[in-house]
Amino acid sequence: MSMGAYDEDEHERREKMASAVDADFDAERPEYTGSLTYDSGDSAEALLDKFQELQTE
Numbered sequence: 001m002s003m004g005a006y007d008e009d010e011h012e013r014r015e016k017m018a019s020a021v022d023a024d025f026d027a028e029r030p031e032y033t034g035s036l037t038y039d040s041g042d043s044a045e046a047l048l049d050k051f052q053e054l055q056t057e
Contacts, residue, residue: 042050 041047
């Protein structure tokens with residue numbers, strides 16, 4: 001068979017593989033517990049002051 005030739009058996013084999021559903025995984029979502037903290041950083045004015053300071057250096 002040459003490159004690019006149509007192979008019906010291979011097409012059917014791939015179609016069967018693509019249509020199969022793997023249901024062996026755990027369908028439940030894990031439940032995570034914990035906390036999250038968020039640091040918003042400096043105020044906008046403090047950031048602008050720092051920017052101006054860096055510009056003058």
